[in-house]
Amino acid sequence: MKRLVLCLMAMMGVLTLSAQSAITSFDEVLTTRRSIRSYDATKKISEAEVRELLTAVQEAPSWANQQPTHYYVAISPEKLAAVQDMVGGNKSRIKDAPVLIVSTFERGKSGFFRDSPANEVGDGWGAYDNGLSNCYLVLKARAMGFDTLIMGMREADKLRQLFSIPEGETIMAVISLGYRKGEPVQPRHRPFDDVVKFF
Secondary structure (H helix, E strand, C coil): CHHHHHHHHHHHHHHHHHHHHCCCCHHHHHHHCCECCCECCCCCCCHHHHHHHHHHHCCCCCHHHCCCEEEEEECCHHHHHHHHCCCHHHCCCCCCCCEEEEEEEECCCCCEECCEECCCCCCHHHHHHHHHHHHHHHHHHHHCCCEEEEECCCCHHHHHHHHCCCCCEEEEEEEEEECECCCCCCCCCCCHHHHCCCC
8 A cells, every 4th residue: 555655646746747847828839939959869759749749730721721731750760860961060950859850842732723823922832831830840849848940951852862752842841859958048039110010
């Protein structure tokens, strides 16, 4: 009986610590999300957790619900090492991230009606929808206690070959996923009135 009580007390302690470290509000997600360039090598992320994350990302809006975004997940040591060699100067920054995600979008879907561009933006709408999906990804990741870095420096042709990405998809970014090592400094933002105009 004494062992059972001790076991229950230990479990309660773990649950209390977990609850204290969880992100508790959307505002906290927004204010604590950062582009992380140093990851804790001792903390891993499971495939099940990545599936939970990307299932939530499917809720992102897209043009006429076309859902043009695709994700290719490097989680095995071999694929992680390969992708790390394809992100230019970010390699050393993301070397300890346990997951790397390649983000793409299908061309000719968002922004098109009957194979014709709906307006002058054309496939820019696919990139826009991809950005919305990636926004959901980084915010949901933060809500789950993870951290991210969206990298535009990447070798698209090599990534296409590594993951057999179809030619009809544009490779936009590689996103690292892991746990921050240390606390990053909050960057300064432009003055509100420089970016928002009311009429």
